[in-house]
Amino acid sequence: MTVETRQGQGSGQNLWRESRARNVRERLVRVVLRACAYVSILTTFGIVFVLFGEAFTFFQDVSIVRFLTETQWTAGFATTPEDGEFGIIVLAWATIFSTIIACVVALPIGLGAAIYLSEYASAGLRRWLKPALEILAGVPTIVYGFFALTFVTPFLQGTILPGIQIYNILSASLVMGVMIIPTVASVSEDAIYAVPRGLREGAYALGATKREVATKVVVPAAISGIVASFVLGISRAVGETMIMAVAAGALAQLTVNPLESMQTMTAYIVQVTSGESPRGSLEYETIFAVGATLFVMTLLLNTIAYWFVRRFREVY
Amino acid sequence: MANPRRTKEEQKVTEAPQNRRDTKKGTGGASSDDAGASAFGMRIENLSAHYGSFKAVTDVSMDIRANKVTALIGPSGCGKSTYIRCLNRMHEVIPGARAEGRVRLGDQDIYARDMDPVRIRRRIGMVFQKPNPFSKSIYENVAWGARINGYKGDMDELVEHSLKQAALWEEVKDKLKKSGYDLSGGQQQRLCIARTLAVEPEVILMDEPASALDPVSTQKIEDTMDQLKQSYTVVIVTHNMQQAARISDYTGFFYIENMGDPGRLWEFDETEKMFSNPDRKETEDYVTGRFG
Numbered sequence: 001m002t003v004e005t006r007q008g009q010g011s012g013q014n015l016w017r018e019s020r021a022r023n024v025r026e027r028l029v030r031v032v033l034r035a036c037a038y039v040s041i042l043t044t045f046g047i048v049f050v051l052f053g054e055a056f057t058f059f060q061d062v063s064i065v066r067f068l069t070e071t072q073w074t075a076g077f078a079t080t081p082e083d084g085e086f087g088i089i090v091l092a093w094a095t096i097f098s099t100i101i102a103c104v105v106a107l108p109i110g111l112g113a114a115i116y117l118s119e120y121a122s123a124g125l126r127r128w129l130k131p132a133l134e135i136l137a138g139v140p141t142i143v144y145g146f147f148a149l150t151f152v153t154p155f156l157q158g159t160i161l162p163g164i165q166i167y168n169i170l171s172a173s174l175v176m177g178v179m180i181i182p183t184v185a186s187v188s189e190d191a192i193y194a195v196p197r198g199l200r201e202g203a204y205a206l207g208a209t210k211r212e213v214a215t216k217v218v219v220p221a222a223i224s225g226i227v228a229s230f231v232l233g234i235s236r237a238v239g240e241t242m243i244m245a246v247a248a249g250a251l252a253q254l255t256v257n258p259l260e261s262m263q264t265m266t267a268y269i270v271q272v273t274s275g276e277s278p279r280g281s282l283e284y285e286t287i288f289a290v291g292a293t294l295f296v297m298t299l300l301l302n303t304i305a306y307w308f309v310r311r312f313r314e315v316y
Numbered sequence: 317m318a319n320p321r322r323t324k325e326e327q328k329v330t331e332a333p334q335n336r337r338d339t340k341k342g343t344g345g346a347s348s349d350d351a352g353a354s355a356f357g358m359r360i361e362n363l364s365a366h367y368g369s370f371k372a373v374t375d376v377s378m379d380i381r382a383n384k385v386t387a388l389i390g391p392s393g394c395g396k397s398t399y400i401r402c403l404n405r406m407h408e409v410i411p412g413a414r415a416e417g418r419v420r421l422g423d424q425d426i427y428a429r430d431m432d433p434v435r436i437r438r439r440i441g442m443v444f445q446k447p448n449p450f451s452k453s454i455y456e457n458v459a460w461g462a463r464i465n466g467y468k469g470d471m472d473e474l475v476e477h478s479l480k481q482a483a484l485w486e487e488v489k490d491k492l493k494k495s496g497y498d499l500s501g502g503q504q505q506r507l508c509i510a511r512t513l514a515v516e517p518e519v520i521l522m523d524e525p526a527s528a529l530d531p532v533s534t535q536k537i538e539d540t541m542d543q544l545k546q547s548y549t550v551v552i553v554t555h556n557m558q559q560a561a562r563i564s565d566y567t568g569f570f571y572i573e574n575m576g577d578p579g580r581l582w583e584f585d586e587t588e589k590m591f592s593n594p595d596r597k598e599t600e601d602y603v604t605g606r607f608g
Contacts, residue, residue, distance in 0.1 A: 206461030207438030
């Protein structure tokens with residue numbers, strides 16, 4: 001049989017003709033996938049628009065200079081913009097302070113766990129330890145908050161820090177650090193594990209010890225992923241709400257004493273939104289200014305991380 | 317070349333490391349034949365290698381002569397790479413892998429109970445099939461191994477010397493601060509050779525070092541090899557029979573008779589004999605290209 005006769009069959013159609021139905025399907029898939037990609041981006045833009053729109057209203061009452069330079073936060077007591085103080089530094093400092101404490105806990109332990117899992121643990125141990133760690137990352141943060149308030153604080157009070165207050169930034173931040181460990185460990189473990197075996201063998205063949213291979217060859221090779229995990233951890237700490245709202249209290253004060261209560265930006269937003277501030281009131285307006293500040297902070301952090309990861313990305 | 321970084325423990329591996337370099341300098345590679353296997357070659361006795369319950373190589377005995385190039389050839393999957401990795405205890409780095417038998421460097425069994433694999437690898441270096449430079453600068457790639465081994469001399473000099481030995485210096489001398497990954501594949505492989513040389517091992521093992529490279533890079537690495545045997549004992553696994561014939565003094569042919577059996581050393585002799593008049597039929601079939 002020749003090609004001609006085959007073409008003649010099949011209801012006289014040209015076999016090489018494009019299939020219209022197929023083209024439609026292809027195009028449809030493309031459109032759906034594109035829509036998925038745009039939904040998150042457009043939503044983000046929408047949020048930013050609302051956030052900054054409302055914040056702009058607030059800054060017409062309270063100047064941005066006051067917002068950045070005042071050293072007290074008394075928005076809850078203010079009925080007019082003049083009789084309150086709106087120093088964001090109070091809330092921002094609480095956020096930064098708690099993040100620092102949490103990072104002191106989470107970054108070294110998370111990285112250590114990642115190195116152990118990837119380089120030292122046997123394959124069998126790694127197989128169940130890593131999922132276990134990742135499950136830990138799924139514990140709701142409210143549980144951590146209760147843990148801080150009902151266990152860690154009383155424990156510290158009864159043992160080494162009798163002067164600690166019921167609501168304090170220290171327990172909340174320590175527990176937040178513990179919460180972040182799985183994130184840091186899991187993401188950096190992925191990066192460390194992805195370093196090709198050939199690189200390790202090259203180091204072993206030069207007479208490197210296991211420790212030298214792990215710390216001087218493998219970790220530097222995975223540094224961009226490790227930094228990404230750190231930033232992810234820091235971002236979670238900056239944005240963490242429930243632990244802070246539950247265990248750190250609601251006292252907006254500027255202090256460096258971790259045994260006292262402090263109010264982070266997120267905890268403040270929780271307090272206002274769960275209270276009875278009517279829409280349009282001054283206190284209601286403040287949360288958009290605080291939210292916008294939080295947004296700018298995390299955006300900055302992510303931008304730095306993005307730059308860093310690209311700058312130090314390793315090609316193996 | 318007195319070497320201050322050798323410690324007592326290392327001296328156990330090679331009985332007279334200080335004299336060794338001097339001897340070599342005096343005699344070059346030429347007279348190493350009469351030095352025999354007792355000098356700084358290697359003697360392998362009844363070596364078998366396993367991956368878990370799978371036996372990959374069985375019962376290999378071989379004398380590797382000092383200051384000679386020994387090539388290991390044979391069809392894929394016959395255990396050449398596994399075998400060469402046993403010679404500096406790299407095999408056991410893979411989880412579940414182990415080796416049995418005796419491997420002597422000088423008169424020390426590197427598989428003896430009190431032998432530290434880390435120190436053995438400092439004396440028996442290795443270059444791998446795929447170039448694997450570190451994610452460090454070209455300079456650091458070469459300096460790193462020497463530094464972790466406690467090298468106290470002039471590092472710039474060592475780096476330059478090693479890169480020259482590996483025939484890479486002219487191409488990289490103006491960009492030592494650049495990443496090792498900025499080099500081409502062939503250059504990366506020569507960087508890995510330079511890094512191995514900087515540790516000043518006794519023996520250099522090469523596992524198909526040119527298999528992923530273009531002919532020009534391969535040529536450069538082969539030229540390097542000829543220089544290297546002046547100061548080192550070289551063992552090279554290669555798939556390329558012409559390469560084995562060109563560069564080696566001795567050749568070992570690995571072969572698996574039946575599917576599923578472990579690989580064996582089928583024949584081992586001087587390269588000239590192996591390629592002109594081998595004793596066994598399979599060797600002849602392989603070197604003449606009838607299979608493999």
